[in-house]
Amino acid sequence: MLLLEGKVAIVTGASRGIGRAIAEDLAANGARVVVNYHSSAEAAAEVVQSIEGNGGTAVAVQADVSNFEAAKELIKATIDTYGQVDILVNNAGTTRDMLLPMMKEDDWDIVIETNLKSVFNCCKAVLRPMMRRKQGGRIINISSVVGLVGQGGQANYAASKAGIIGFTKSLAKELGSRQITVNAIAPGFFPTALTAVLTDDMVQKAIEHTPLGRLGELPEIAYMVSFLASDKAAFITGEVIRIDGGIGIS
Ligand code: NAP
Numbered sequence: 650m651l652l653l654e655g656k657v658a659i660v661t662g663a664s665r666g667i668g669r670a671i672a673e674d675l676a677a678n679g680a681r682v683v684v685n686y687h688s689s690a691e692a693a694a695e696v697v698q699s700i701e702g703n704g705g706t707a708v709a710v711q712a713d714v715s716n717f718e719a720a721k722e723l724i725k726a727t728i729d730t731y732g733q734v735d736i737l738v739n740n741a742g743t744t745r746d747m748l749l750p751m752m753k754e755d756d757w758d759i760v761i762e763t764n765l766k767s768v769f770n771c772c773k774a775v776l777r778p779m780m781r782r783k784q785g786g787r788i789i790n791i792s793s794v795v796g797l798v799g800q801g802g803q804a805n806y807a808a809s810k811a812g813i814i815g816f817t818k819s820l821a822k823e824l825g826s827r828q829i830t831v832n833a834i835a836p837g838f839f840p841t842a843l844t845a846v847l848t849d850d851m852v853q854k855a856i857e858h859t860p861l862g863r864l865g866e867l868p869e870i871a872y873m874v875s876f877l878a879s880d881k882a883a884f885i886t887g888e889v890i891r892i893d894g895g896i897g898i899s
Contacts, residue, residue: 651679652879657731658682659723661714661771662741664689666841667791667870669696671738674871675878676705680736683727684709687741714741715762720770728778735784736878737775739768739813740791744843746802757805764809768816776824785828787878790817791870792833792889794897810835814889821887830886832877837893839865860895 653675663672664686673696676682682700684707686693693709700707708730712723727734743763745756768790779786795803796810814833821831838844838855847855856863870892876882877890891897 652875652881653736654679656680656735656878657727657733658736658738658878659685659727659734659771659775660738660740661685661712661723661767662687663696664692664709665696666843667836667839667867668738668740670867670871671740671874672696672707673700673703673705674868674875675736675738676700676707677703678875678879679705680878681706681731683707683723683730685712685714685723685741687711687713714739714767714771717770717773720767721774723771724774724778733782733784734775734778734786736787736789737771737779738789738791738874738878739771741767742791742809742843744803744806744846746806746846748802749804752805760805761809761812764806765812765816768813772816772820776829779829780827783827785883786824786830787882788817788820788824788829788831789874789877790831790833792817792835794835794837794891794893797835797889797891797897817889818887825886828883830877830882832882832885832887833889834870834873834877835889835891835893835897836870837865837891837896839867839870841867855896858896858899859893860899863894865892865894
């Protein structure tokens with residue numbers, strides 16, 4: 650039997666990058682997966698195709714998860730399609746990097762709403778249906794090592810990712826008695842569209858500061874998500890797991 654057979658998972662921001670890798674790994678482990686996207690419909694359809702091509706089950710659902718009502722619709726669409734939701738992976742995220750004197754109010758608002766408010770929105774919408782089923786559940790929030798150690802030029806991003814960590818620990822306490830676990834993953838540096846804007850020099854510096862001496866590979870996050878989503882991780886909650894090649898301790 651596959652690790653996640655019979656489970657239904659939602660992955661926000663799964664049209665590319667880390668979210669895509671997570672969606673594909675959950676599906677490879679037997680979960681039926683909702684591939685959420687905001688604007689990249691074609692890319693999301695390709696993810697669904699790739700999952701189905703490997704024998705999995707998935708559907709793409711458009712929703713701007715920074716919007717409270719849209720997040721509610723995403724959860725509703727999941728239940729309409731698959732009848733339940735067992736696993737929520739809050740992965741959608743963005744950056745608007747700028748030193749604080751130059752950072753515009755919009756740069757702050759967009760990052761906080763996309764990265765942090767979306768986590769509140771989706772958790773709030775998923776809780777009732779998850780609790781009503783009385784089958785426990787899994788919430789996995791993608792934070793960042795930047796939320797733990799900070800980063801010049803990313804005060805908005807660091808605040809959103811640190812916020813996710815406080816939120817994760819609080820919700821873990823609230824939901825423990827329901828056997829719903831809430832954990833966060835703090836990735837280091839992974840090559841995706843999000844980090845493609847950085848100069849070669851910045852990437853080289855990040856590698857130099859990483860004890861393992863390389864960037865991460867997307868499956869290295871996805872494996873951990875599938876494990877945390879499984880019954881094997883039933884006694885892990887409120888945890889923040891760094892997957893960063895050690896950059897957070899250097
Ligand atoms: P990415 O390649 O830029 O992908 C971001 C995803 O989020 C896309 O699928 C995008 O969908 C979606 N998204 C953005 N805004 C959304 C919204 N309002 N509603 C729904 N979906 C939305 O980024 P990534 O590198 O894979 O990052 C994924 C997560 O990992 C983020 O939370 C990021 O902060 C975190 N992280 C990444 C790194 C890294 O090194 N890459 C390190 C630490 C943490 P559309 O294209 O449809 O808009």
